[in-house]
Amino acid sequence: MSTGEKPRSHFLLNVSLDVAPECEALLNAVYHEEHVPLLLDVPGVVSIQRYRRQALKLALGDSIHEFIFKDEPRYTTLYEIESPEILISTDWATAVNAGRWAREVRPFTKNRRHTLYELIELRRK
Numbered sequence: 001m002s003t004g005e006k007p008r009s010h011f012l013l014n015v016s017l018d019v020a021p022e023c024e025a026l027l028n029a030v031y032h033e034e035h036v037p038l039l040l041d042v043p044g045v046v047s048i049q050r051y052r053r054q055a056l057k058l059a060l061g062d063s064i065h066e067f068i069f070k071d072e073p074r075y076t077t078l079y080e081i082e083s084p085e086i087l088i089s090t091d092w093a094t095a096v097n098a099g100r101w102a103r104e105v106r107p108f109t110k111n112r113r114h115t116l117y118e119l120i121e122l123r124r125k
Contacts, residue, residue: 011081016073016113023108026100027075034099039079042095044086051076073111084116 019027036048053074056067086092096102 013079018111038095044082046080
């Protein structure tokens with residue numbers, strides 16, 4: 001981290017999952033329309049970014065390697081948060097169970113993974 005520069009947050013929650021194919025459109029709609037906006041309103045949540053797994057080719061040494069991890073979840077959401085206490089707050093608990101997520105989407109998810117990371121260094125261009 002640069003001298004005097006403070007990071008916007010200190011922690012990153014990584015939530016990854018798969019969903020039943022027939023619920024994929026619903027998952028994306030509910031995330032976009034309800035789940036992310038509700039969680040962004042939780043005090044201490046700085047940002048939320050969603051990703052879909054892609055094929056990976058990577059130059060290592062003098063050759064290109066292709067990585068295929070079939071057991072890795074298809075979707076990942078990264079929650080930038082100020083502290084781990086946010087994840088056990090009443091506001092967080094209310095938001096993660098609000099709307100259609102808990103009753104219409106969560107039951108059809110599988111291969112869920114939750115990982116919390118603490119920021120150890122921040123560099124910017």
